[in-house]
Structures are given as C-alpha cells and as structure tokens.
Amino acid sequence: MNEFDVIIIGAGPAGYVSAIRAGQLGLSTAIVEKEKLGGMCLNWGCIPSKTLLESAKLFDKTLHAATFGIEGIDTKAVTFNWKKATGRKDRIVMRLVKGVEFLLKKNNVETITGVAKVTGSNKIAVDDAEFSAKNIIIATGSRPAKGRMSAIDQSKITEVDELFAASEIGEKFLVYGGNASACETAYMLRLLGKKVTMVAPDKALIGFLDGELSKFVLDKFSKSGIKTYLEREITKDGTDGVYAGDDFIECDQIINCSDRTAVIPELQNVDIAMENDFVKTNEFMQTNIPSIYAIGDITGQITAHAGSAQGTSAVNHIAGIKQPFDPLKIPMNIYLDPELASIGLTEEQLKEQGIEYRKGEFPLTVNGKAMAEGTAEGFVKVLAESKYGEILGVHIVAPSATDMIAEAATILQLEGTLEDVGRVVHAHPTVSEALLEATFKAMDKPLHM
Structure with a gap:
C-alpha cells in the first residue's frame, strides 16, 4: 500500500x-x-x-x-x-x-x-x-443542479461549460439562474448581439451582494436589453421556447447556470x-x-x-x-463591464446585526481616470464601524473593481481603519483614488465632492 x-x-x-x-x-x-x-x-x-x-x-x-x-x-x-x-x-x-x-x-x-x-x-x-x-x-x-428544469426537453438545456466549449452558438438565449455565473454569461452573450432573457428563482440578482450593487446589475441589464424575470421558474415547454409562469420566452437554447x-x-x-x-x-x-x-x-x-x-x-x-x-475576508468578484467586487459586511447585514456604522460613497463620474477611459459608470462604497472607524465592508462598481478589491482585502485582513487608509497615497490619475475618496467621505472630509 x-x-x-x-x-x-x-x-x-x-x-x-x-x-x-x-x-x-x-x-x-x-x-x-x-x-x-x-x-x-x-x-x-x-x-x-x-x-x-x-x-x-x-x-x-x-x-x-x-x-x-x-x-x-x-x-x-x-x-x-x-x-x-x-x-x-x-x-x-x-x-x-x-x-x-x-x-x-x-x-x-x-x-x-x-x-x-x-x-x-x-x-x-x-x-x-x-x-x-x-x-x-x-x-x-x-x-x-437540474431539478428545477426536469419538465423541460433536456435537449434544449446547455450547461454553461458546454457553451464555452461549443464550436458555434445560436442567436436567442434564456439564461437560467441569478448568480454571478448567470449574470456574466448573459452579459457576454448580449455584448455579442444575441437576444438574451434571464430567469432567476431568487428575488434579486447575485443576492449576496450589497443591495446597491445588486440593483446596479439589474439596471445595467435593463439598459443593455436583457429582459430579467425575478422569482420565476421555467414552468413548461413551448414550440420555439419555454414558459416562465404565463410569460412565453422565445429561445434557441437554455443555458443552465443554476446554483451548484x-x-x-x-x-x-x-x-x-x-x-x-x-x-x-x-x-x-x-x-x-x-x-x-x-x-x-x-x-x-x-x-x-x-x-x-x-x-x-x-x-x-x-x-x-x-x-x-x-x-x-474573501473578496467576491463579478466580471461585467464595469466590474463589481465586494468584501466584508454589506449595508443590509450591518443593519440586521444592529451595528452602528459610517458610510462613504464616491461616484466615478468625478474620477479623472475613469472619465478618460470612458468608463465613469460606477462607485465605491466604504462601510466602517462608527466608534473607531474600523472598515467592515468595501463594495465597488468600477472598470477595475476585481483588481481594486485586493487593497480592500488587505485592509480588512489587517483590521484597518478609515484613518489608516486615509494615510495611504494613491497615485493620480487612477480609479483606485475613488477608494481613498470614499474613505474621506466616511470621515465627512471628501476632497473632490
């Protein structure tokens, strides 16, 4: 042996x-x-x-x-x-x-x-x-998981990994699921000019996110032409598509991005x-x-x-x-355009736990680097404990959010405070300056607002 x-x-x-x-x-x-x-x-x-x-x-x-x-x-x-x-x-x-x-x-x-x-x-x-x-x-x-779509013709269902391995794809898609994988897949297909509809069983997209970020995704999809049905299931088959309740959704393929x-x-x-x-x-x-x-x-x-x-x-x-x-202390990333990233407690969790907190939010519409890149859609939100200013959560919507979140992860790992971040020099022009500005805002001392 x-x-x-x-x-x-x-x-x-x-x-x-x-x-x-x-x-x-x-x-x-x-x-x-x-x-x-x-x-x-x-x-x-x-x-x-x-x-x-x-x-x-x-x-x-x-x-x-x-x-x-x-x-x-x-x-x-x-x-x-x-x-x-x-x-x-x-x-x-x-x-x-x-x-x-x-x-x-x-x-x-x-x-x-x-x-x-x-x-x-x-x-x-x-x-x-x-x-x-x-x-x-x-x-x-x-x-x-496939259980929720057991009544559907299984030949219509494509697993997300099968989609990425396919030699060719269709024109009309239904993406099932409301998690990060579902949102990323739906957005990618929409960027390629495909007709995309989402059916999500939950009441919000990517439910673990801070509420503002989840709402941003839903609004982004609406503007991008992605029709989204929340708190819905695929209930029965149709000739050229399927039904979600009473709504008929035309599609060539169902991409299964259900929870695992x-x-x-x-x-x-x-x-x-x-x-x-x-x-x-x-x-x-x-x-x-x-x-x-x-x-x-x-x-x-x-x-x-x-x-x-x-x-x-x-x-x-x-x-x-x-x-x-x-x-x-684990960052969560969502790869759209702009990207989303989150670590620590959300505003909803702070309220549920009765934690008094300070909040600083800075929009990218006044960030020079984001404006120059044509990507000024988004914001940075910093949440900190009221008494000592320990940072408890950072939530970002930005073109480089999935990279920026590493700084926030370091802050939380070291139990950093608003003042600690305020002493860190952030190069200019960078999108990461928005994190510094959000920190200043939480201390009621914003420089560029």
Missing part, C-alpha cells in the same frame, strides 16, 4: 493549491484527479468565461470606437468569430493546465489519475489501487457530517473526522480563491500552523 502524509482528492484550484503548499512544507503528498488538472475553474469555468468575455468586450468597444475619435471602421462589416475566440480560449487554458502540472512536479506531488473513494479515515482507493494517508483532503467540487450542488466522493466506513447539503467543517476545514478535511465547492464556498484559501488553511493546520479560514 502506498503511504503519504497527505492525499488530496480533486485537482481544481482548492485541491492543487493544497498539494503545492503541502509539498512546500515537506509533506509527502499525492493528488487524485479523474479528469483534467485545474478542475472546473481552469478548464470549463473561470478562465474560459473570462477569456470569452474579454473578446466580447473588445468586439463591443470596436463597434463604439468612433466615440474615442477612431474613424473609418465600417461597423456593419464587423463580425464576431466565435470559433476563433474559443480557439484563443483553448490556448490559454492549455498553457495554464501545463503550468499546474509543472508546479505539482516541482513540489514533488505525485499525481494519480482515476476516481477516488474514501474507504476509511486514513484510506482511499483509486480503481484497484489502495493508498493510505495521515490526512485526507476532499476537494471534489460541485455540479449544476456538492459532488461527494463515494464514502465507505466513514460518515461525514453535512449541513445544508454541503460538507460541514470547522475553521481549519476539518470535518467531524479529524483526519479528513474538506475544501472548496463541497463546503459551499463556490469560488476558486475561497477554495484555495481553505486549502492553505487545511494544509497549514496539518503542519501545525494555525491559520483559520474566515469567509468574511
């Missing part, structure tokens, strides 16, 4: 980051993957979707180039070649997958191909081979505790069985970077380093 300090099941961002960290700490490590290194995010999710979204953004900007003084482009002759765009996406994905393979080898991680099942608190089996480990980390990811469910490996001789259909863990990602850890999507944290952070926390705990995982 092969023996290791750590065996990781699943080589997505949560799993492979865990393996690399374990190797760096000198732990004998193996990782099991049934498909491709990099998992859903790298091969079929995060990277493909963002690559195709950038192509769609460039296509849209080309159509509006005259706004920036660029003449001579016959916009009627400009077309989008989906096959070439997906070819570029495939090349980027291949390069990143090879990078993961290299990093695992570099850190002495043994890669095992196959389907793993947990056969004990310290044992797994992959096909006919058995392995033992002092610690097992389960990082087997998630899959989209945990993929649990086969378990033998172990009983792992669950909570709300996800694996229950403590702050160090241990399950109720101390030698078995769970990270990533199967814990309900459906972002690659959260899974990676959980993986680091788990491996550090195995190595005797206490670094608890804190979900409130």
Whole structure:
C-alpha cells in the first residue's frame, strides 16, 4: 500500500493549491484527479468565461470606437468569430493546465489519475489501487443542479461549460439562474448581439451582494436589453421556447447556470457530517473526522480563491500552523463591464446585526481616470464601524473593481481603519483614488465632492 502524509482528492484550484503548499512544507503528498488538472475553474469555468468575455468586450468597444475619435471602421462589416475566440480560449487554458502540472512536479506531488473513494479515515482507493494517508483532503467540487428544469426537453438545456466549449452558438438565449455565473454569461452573450432573457428563482440578482450593487446589475441589464424575470421558474415547454409562469420566452437554447450542488466522493466506513447539503467543517476545514478535511465547492464556498484559501488553511493546520479560514475576508468578484467586487459586511447585514456604522460613497463620474477611459459608470462604497472607524465592508462598481478589491482585502485582513487608509497615497490619475475618496467621505472630509 502506498503511504503519504497527505492525499488530496480533486485537482481544481482548492485541491492543487493544497498539494503545492503541502509539498512546500515537506509533506509527502499525492493528488487524485479523474479528469483534467485545474478542475472546473481552469478548464470549463473561470478562465474560459473570462477569456470569452474579454473578446466580447473588445468586439463591443470596436463597434463604439468612433466615440474615442477612431474613424473609418465600417461597423456593419464587423463580425464576431466565435470559433476563433474559443480557439484563443483553448490556448490559454492549455498553457495554464501545463503550468499546474509543472508546479505539482516541482513540489514533488505525485499525481494519480482515476476516481477516488474514501474507504476509511486514513484510506482511499483509486480503481484497484489502495493508498493510505495521515490526512485526507476532499476537494471534489460541485455540479449544476437540474431539478428545477426536469419538465423541460433536456435537449434544449446547455450547461454553461458546454457553451464555452461549443464550436458555434445560436442567436436567442434564456439564461437560467441569478448568480454571478448567470449574470456574466448573459452579459457576454448580449455584448455579442444575441437576444438574451434571464430567469432567476431568487428575488434579486447575485443576492449576496450589497443591495446597491445588486440593483446596479439589474439596471445595467435593463439598459443593455436583457429582459430579467425575478422569482420565476421555467414552468413548461413551448414550440420555439419555454414558459416562465404565463410569460412565453422565445429561445434557441437554455443555458443552465443554476446554483451548484456538492459532488461527494463515494464514502465507505466513514460518515461525514453535512449541513445544508454541503460538507460541514470547522475553521481549519476539518470535518467531524479529524483526519479528513474538506475544501472548496463541497463546503459551499463556490469560488476558486475561497477554495484555495481553505486549502492553505487545511494544509497549514496539518503542519501545525494555525491559520483559520474566515469567509468574511474573501473578496467576491463579478466580471461585467464595469466590474463589481465586494468584501466584508454589506449595508443590509450591518443593519440586521444592529451595528452602528459610517458610510462613504464616491461616484466615478468625478474620477479623472475613469472619465478618460470612458468608463465613469460606477462607485465605491466604504462601510466602517462608527466608534473607531474600523472598515467592515468595501463594495465597488468600477472598470477595475476585481483588481481594486485586493487593497480592500488587505485592509480588512489587517483590521484597518478609515484613518489608516486615509494615510495611504494613491497615485493620480487612477480609479483606485475613488477608494481613498470614499474613505474621506466616511470621515465627512471628501476632497473632490
């Protein structure tokens, strides 16, 4: 029997980051993957979707180039070649997958191909081979739920990862779901000139966001020509589309971006505790069985970077380093145009918890860099505790929001205050100046308002 300090099941961002960290700490490590290194995010999710979204953004900007003084482009002759765009996406994905393979080898991680099942608190089996480990980390990811569309002709339904792998696409789409993936997919298709309708079962788009950001997305979609039905389900089939209640929606394809469910490996001789259909863990990602850890999507944290952070926390705990995982310190990004990013508590949560707070909000309409780029749509909101000014939440709508949020993440990690941020010099002209200005606004000392 092969023996290791750590065996990781699943080589997505949560799993492979865990393996690399374990190797760096000198732990004998193996990782099991049934498909491709990099998992859903790298091969079929995060990277493909963002690559195709950038192509769609460039296509849209080309159509509006005259706004920036660029003449001579016959916009009627400009077309989008989906096959070439997906070819570029495939090349980027291949390069990143090879990078993961290299990093695992570099850190002495043994890669095992196959389907793993947990056969004990310290044992797994992959096909006919058995392995033992002092610690097992389960990082087997998630899959989209289909139950709510069981009455629909399944040939009409395309999973979002299948869309990104398709050689060609149609003209009329219904995107089902109200999460970040659904919104990003709908927006990308709309930028390409497709007819897009969204059906979301919840009362708001991307419900975990601060209310102002969620409303911004809904308003943005309305202006962009995306018809959105909230608190609706797809109820029955139609000849050239489907029904959401009494409303008929014409579509060629239904893109399934419904919320995801945990993929649990086969378990033998172990009983792992669950909570709300996800694996229950403590702050160090241990399950109720101390030698078995769970990270990533199967814990309900459906972002690659959260899974990676959980993986680091788990491996550090195995190595005797206490670094608890804190979900409130995890940034959440939505890739539209402009982008949205959020970290910490929302205004609604502060009110629900009875926390007295200060609020500073700064619009990009008076930010020089945003105006110069033609992207002055958006704002930065800073929320801080009233007495000492500790920053509790930052919420951004800006062209570079998903990069700007890293500064906010650092602030929250260090328990920074409004005054701490106020002392940081932000280069001019930059969109990041809006964060500084929002901080000043929360102290009733705005410079440019």
